[in-house]
Amino acid sequence: MTKANVRKSPEQTQQQVLSATLQLFTQKGYFNTSVRDIARESQVSIGSIYHHFKDKEGVASAMYNGLLERMTETLEDVQRGNSSAHDRCRAVIEILFKVTEDEPQVMEFMMYSKHREFLPDEKPICSAQPFVLMREMVAQGIESGEIQDLDLMVASSCLYGGAIRMITSRLDGIIEKSLLEYVDSVWSCSWRSIAANK
Amino acid sequence: MTKANVRKSPEQTQQQVLSATLQLFTQKGYFNTSVRDIARESQVSIGSIYHHFKDKEGVASAMYNGLLERMTETLEDVQRGNSSAHDRCRAVIEILFKVTEDEPQVMEFMMYSKHREFLPDEKPICSAQPFVLMREMVAQGIESGEIQDLDLMVASSCLYGGAIRMITSRLDGIIEKSLLEYVDSVWSCSWRSIAANK
């Protein structure tokens, strides 16, 4: 009775902090967000934040790696659930559009922040696991003959580049309708750009 | 003799500041760069910097708008120097690759920083003049029948998206060769993705 006056589990506390942090970082950016802001929004005291995370950078790092991991699992599901490069890559674009619509902050933080400015020890995002997986799908398509025998970076950039620009445009507010309405037309352009001639 | 003890023109002083600022912002980011840093690197005192620019944000703003203007002029040249959408858009991609190779900091600052975090009053970059021009070229191509009758955002994203990803990958160091070696293959993919069927 003396100790357990608060019913929050440690995991719950951490999750509250990470959730508030995601909101704040995507709204105002890392440097415009103070640890005090995080404490206020998450209803967790500064002391507790520093107890659970080494420092402010530690909060950002935990969040970043958590989101990368989630995204990696999603992409692994896509890989398992489809057999051809064509179907896999299309499913990837559909999933990315879906996440953009359902959790725009997640997409914003993953694809659209300059992590190196506040996480100097992380690899650039395009070297991170999800992007590696996306390129692997393209590589398999080249091997199987579905995709033209292009340089891997060229093929990946052309296949995913259009979709990624649609995502950033949507996050910037210059596309008003849901991205899901554009899946078909974007995909048919993207695939045509690199598909082997039958 | 009493007044003119320094032979620098005001324009030169401003240019020194802007040049040092571009280096610092692309190396360390806006928030990791202090006005003291700018003063040291540009050999201009803090007082003079605040005399010429309203504040730190003013320095960033002057630099950003200057670069946007330069880029706009370049694209207007491209527009005048070519007649078909095909030739114009190809020339745009070639110019963007060239700038990336010759002045990577310019490209980095223009396309790859989160301006809204430190220039909250600026429009998102994809609404800025150079991007508008790029989309206009696509719109003309749709009108003339060179390009399929797609949604303008879809067509622009697919046409330029591959090239833009090549640029960011190059800036991130995951492409080692000069982008100029990739112009032909990127362009043939990009154009194929949206070209009308003859």
Place this chain on the structure above:
DNA sequence: GTCTATACGACGATAGAC
């Protein structure tokens, strides 16, 4: 116009009680 010195506030991080 250019400079140096300084005021002022905010932030990250810690100490230490509970």
Place this chain on the structure above:
DNA sequence: GTCTATCGTCGTATAGAC
């Protein structure tokens, strides 16, 4: 594990001499 109060640092911006 959680909290409040506080410390020291650093960054922006200004004042005022030249």
